[in-house]
Amino acid sequence: MTLTVLALLAAGFLAPALAAPAGKGDLAVSAGDVTDRRRNDNVFASLEIELRLTGEASAGARGARATVEKAVDDTGRNLIKEKSDSNDFAKSSGDGPPALKIELRNPARRATKVRELTGQVELFVPERDPSARARVAKFASQMDRPIAAPALKAVGAVVTVVSRNTYEAEKKKDAERRKKEAEGAGIAGAMVNAFAGLFEGMFGDIGENDVLVRVEDKGKKVFSVDVVDAAGKPVEGMGSMKVGDFWILKFTEKLPADAGLQVDVMTPKSMVTERFALKDVALP
Amino acid sequence: MRGLSGPRFSPVFPLLAGLALAATSSAQAVRVSAGTIEDRRTTGRFFAGLEIELKLTGDDLADAKSARILLKKAVDETGRNLLPESKPDGEFKSINSSELKLSLKNPARGASAVKEIAGQIELFVPSRDPAATVTVDRVLSRMDKAVESPALKSQKIALRVVSPNAHRAAAKKRDAELEKEMAKHKEEMKKEAGDDKTAEALMALVKGFSGMMNEVGDNDLILEIEDPEKKLLDVSVVGPKGDTIDTNGSMSSGSLRILQFHEKLPADAKLKLLLQTRKSIVSAPFSLTNVPLP
Numbered sequence: 001m002t003l004t005v006l007a008l009l010a011a012g013f014l015a016p017a018l019a020a021p022a023g024k025g026d027l028a029v030s031a032g033d034v035t036d037r038r039r040n041d042n043v044f045a046s047l048e049i050e051l052r053l054t055g056e057a058s059a060g061a062r063g064a065r066a067t068v069e070k071a072v073d074d075t076g077r078n079l080i081k082e083k084s085d086s087n088d089f090a091k092s093s094g095d096g097p098p099a100l101k102i103e104l105r106n107p108a109r110r111a112t113k114v115r116e117l118t119g120q121v122e123l124f125v126p127e128r129d130p131s132a133r134a135r136v137a138k139f140a141s142q143m144d145r146p147i148a149a150p151a152l153k154a155v156g157a158v159v160t161v162v163s164r165n166t167y168e169a170e171k172k173k174d175a176e177r178r179k180k181e182a183e184g185a186g187i188a189g190a191m192v193n194a195f196a197g198l199f200e201g202m203f204g205d206i207g208e209n210d211v212l213v214r215v216e217d218k219g220k221k222v223f224s225v226d227v228v229d230a231a232g233k234p235v236e237g238m239g240s241m242k243v244g245d246f247w248i249l250k251f252t253e254k255l256p257a258d259a260g261l262q263v264d265v266m267t268p269k270s271m272v273t274e275r276f277a278l279k280d281v282a283l284p
Numbered sequence: 285m286r287g288l289s290g291p292r293f294s295p296v297f298p299l300l301a302g303l304a305l306a307a308t309s310s311a312q313a314v315r316v317s318a319g320t321i322e323d324r325r326t327t328g329r330f331f332a333g334l335e336i337e338l339k340l341t342g343d344d345l346a347d348a349k350s351a352r353i354l355l356k357k358a359v360d361e362t363g364r365n366l367l368p369e370s371k372p373d374g375e376f377k378s379i380n381s382s383e384l385k386l387s388l389k390n391p392a393r394g395a396s397a398v399k400e401i402a403g404q405i406e407l408f409v410p411s412r413d414p415a416a417t418v419t420v421d422r423v424l425s426r427m428d429k430a431v432e433s434p435a436l437k438s439q440k441i442a443l444r445v446v447s448p449n450a451h452r453a454a455a456k457k458r459d460a461e462l463e464k465e466m467a468k469h470k471e472e473m474k475k476e477a478g479d480d481k482t483a484e485a486l487m488a489l490v491k492g493f494s495g496m497m498n499e500v501g502d503n504d505l506i507l508e509i510e511d512p513e514k515k516l517l518d519v520s521v522v523g524p525k526g527d528t529i530d531t532n533g534s535m536s537s538g539s540l541r542i543l544q545f546h547e548k549l550p551a552d553a554k555l556k557l558l559l560q561t562r563k564s565i566v567s568a569p570f571s572l573t574n575v576p577l578p
Contacts, residue, residue, distance in 0.1 A: 033326060033327050033328040034326065034327045035324070035325070035326035035327075035328060036323075036324075036325040036326070037322065037323075037324050037325075038322065038323040038324075038325070038577070038578040039320065039321065039322045039323075039578050040320060040321045040322075040576070040578040041320050045578070106578075109393070109394070109395075109396055109577065109578075110393075110394050110396075111393075112393060112394075282327075283325070283393060284325040284326050284327045284332070284390075284393070
């Protein structure tokens with residue numbers, strides 16, 4: 001018996017499961033809707049392929065992202081974009097898996113299919129690891145103090161709910177720093193600074209019910225920050241926005257005094273990684 | 285791509301040109317070319333189609349206020365008919381905007397060009413017909429009364445100027461009716477939407493849209509216009525000397541049109557209406573050939 005187990009280990013049968021405990025066989029990837037947006041000015045022109053996620057892992061997934069390694073149409077044209085946009089996680093909006101789409105270059109007009117599309121899908125499934133979620137009760141009483149939670153410590157992230165005064169002071173400091181940098185960079189710097197200021201003016205305004213959270217997360221492990229009620233149920237808000245290290249959680253109504261904060265972090269056990277290889281995806 | 289010639293000299297559309305002459309003036313110097321082309325192809329259910337922006341150039345455009353395209357033929361190089369199933373709205377659009385575009389069916393994937401697009405272009409040139417411009421003097425003195433105008437009547441247009449107070453009172457009534465109606469269909473909507481939250485969001489959206497037309501400023505000019513034949517192409521407010529008084533924006537929904545103003549309009553402000561008449565339309569056939577597809 002022991003010998004059999006050792007033999008299996010040696011053959012590598014158990015090894016993949018150990019390396020990616022939530023991986024293999026949990027997730028299937030197939031092509032969904034395909035949209036080929038072709039323009040003669042190339043503005044917003046792209047081929048978008050929806051990746052449908054099925055399988056056990058997809059059910060509890062709160063986020064997903066895909067990395068494409070190879071994409072060629074049946075004329076042999078390489079469809080991978082030279083400059084890819086930021087590869088952020090697509091977030092699930094309800095109970096279903098996240099709507100995952102990949103963006104490629106337009107195939108040739110005479111192409112009839114994408115001959116090969118290969119890559120990797122990563123899913124964030126927090127329920128697979130209890131230490132992927134940190135909860136803090138009554139966050140209002142812990143303003144301007146980093147949240148002490150093992151989950152955050154483990155991924156090297158510091159999350160702090162900040163007061164308006166701290167936010168304004170930090171904003172001012174940041175503006176001064178950018179001004180100095182811009183002065184050193186001449187006209188181009190001044191332009192960049194002006195635009196940054198414009199955007200900040202548009203999006204950096206905070207409402208009286210908004211929650212300000214500073215997320216210091218060099219490893220990009222923090223997936224989400226949500227306000228929850230005393231029972232742990234998320235409080236629906238008006239979305240969130242990021243200004244530098246600050247996350248602004250927007251709310252139209254005053255939050256209950258006992259509202260808590262829930263921070264999901266991407267730990268190795270909460271991630272499901274699966275390779276995919278799609279062949280002959282028909283083009284519209 | 286081909287420039288437009290006068291219908292009398294057009295070798296392509298002799299019959300069409302003759303018809304056009306009988307009904308309208310002819311455009312002597314308008315050229316049509318293709319601008320931005322977008323071929324949106326999808327396996328999904330929505331928003332597939334070929335859009336071709338049309339660029340107009342030529343002397344006849346100088347006095348033209350708007351234009352429309354009446355499409356007769358559109359085929360790709362494989363012979364596929366690209367004319368849409370449903371008839372386009374045929375509304376006049378501003379010439380210098382990207383609104384002037386053709387919405388066609390997707391060409392064949394393998395087609396590299398649209399072989400031919402042909403039709404009629406109509407320019408609205410109100411200066412060609414005095415009857416195309418109707419002015420209503422001292423429009424503010426006509427609040428809550430129907431505007432009597434033989435010129436409008438002849439085009440089957442009924443116009444009423446509504447005071448902000450009368451509009452607000454009517455809006456309140458409409459709101460109450462909408463509330464009642466939504467309450468009546470609440471359960472139905474929940475069933476349709478799948479859950480209470482989505483149903484409530486949808487109802488809030490309907491209320492929001494309806495509310496947009498309900499809120500008016502004291503300086504706004506509110507018009508109720510019945511125009512079954514869609515002859516009215518433009519409405520503006522002008523001063524006593526005919527100079528346009530700029531609006532802060534406008535909205536319209538159904539028969540209601542609201543022109544917004546920051547400041548109170550002068551007592552002698554006039555309403556200027558531009559109507560589509562036979563003589564104010566300049567028409568000519570056009571044809572584009574071998575338009576490359578992206």
